[in-house]
Amino acid sequence: EDQVTQSPEALRLQEGESSSLNCSYTVSGLRGLFWYRQDPGKGPEFLFTLYSAGEEKEKERLKATLTKKESFLHITAPKPEDSATYLCAVRARDDKIIFGKGTRLHILP
Amino acid sequence: EAGVAQSPRYKIIEKRQSVAFWCNPISGHATLYWYQQILGQGPKLLIQFQNNGVVDDSQLPKDRFSAERLKGVDSTLKIQPAKLEDSAVYLCASSLAQWKNIQYFGAGTRLSVL
Incomplete structure (x- = not known):
């Protein structure tokens, strides 16, 4: 069964304290892995798409990487405005998209 | 560029009542999706439209949920009975x-069934 597992469920960091969020997946024929940011009361906002192992993408303080079994979202020197829930999703060979439960990130000033 | 519009933002109903949600996608977007997000979980796809045709509704509880996309633009999702x-x-x-392109989400409708 296709599955996406995100860890940790919640993470509290001090401002400037770098860390990584994990997204592990088991899917038949990965056709894309997506990272989204979701703020309270809002819909998810697209961050990155990764298609193949070894691929990396960066945007400001965020960097996403992909291996054959997992993806990491690295956050470098985070600021309070980076506080949000980060969602990972995968698209399988049958084109179905599956979201993980997300990681709630809280950056303390 | 205007984003995806949804209404209402909030709805409170009693069980066995009916409810409908409306969505207006970004102009020119051919593909439209409805997701259900339960508190503390990720979004779960209910139905996907390509123009006004259904591409995937495998996770839509068809005994109570229905959706339509008239003229390939606006869409409504209905629950009856809730x-x-x-x-x-x-x-x-x-x-x-379809999936290869970025999905733009609306703010959502929060439904409470009492």
């Missing part, structure tokens, strides 16, 4: 084409 477990946020998203 159950307690339908309490969730219903998100609409659109993209230029």
Whole structure:
């Protein structure tokens, strides 16, 4: 069964304290892995798409990487405005998209 | 560029009542999705439209949920009758084409079934 597992469920960091969020997946024929940011009361906002192992993408303080079994979202020197829930999703060979439960990130000033 | 519009933002109903949600996608976007997001979980796809045709509705509880997309633009999602477990946020998203393109989400409709 296709599955996406995100860890940790919640993470509290001090401002400037770098860390990584994990997204592990088991899917038949990965056709894309997506990272989204979701703020309270809002819909998810697209961050990155990764298609193949070894691929990396960066945007400001965020960097996403992909291996054959997992993806990491690295956050470098985070600021309070980076506080949000980060969602990972995968698209399988049958084109179905599956979201993980997300990681709630809280950056303390 | 205007984003995906959804209404209402909030809805409270009693179980066994009916409810409908409306979505207006970004202009020119051919693909429209409805997701259900239960508190503390990720979004779950209910139905995907390509223009006004259904591409995937495998996770839509068809005994109580229905959706349509008239003229390939606006869409409505209906629940009839509602159950307690339908309490969730219903998100609409659109993209230029199918999965390869970025999905843009609306703010969602928060449904509480009492």
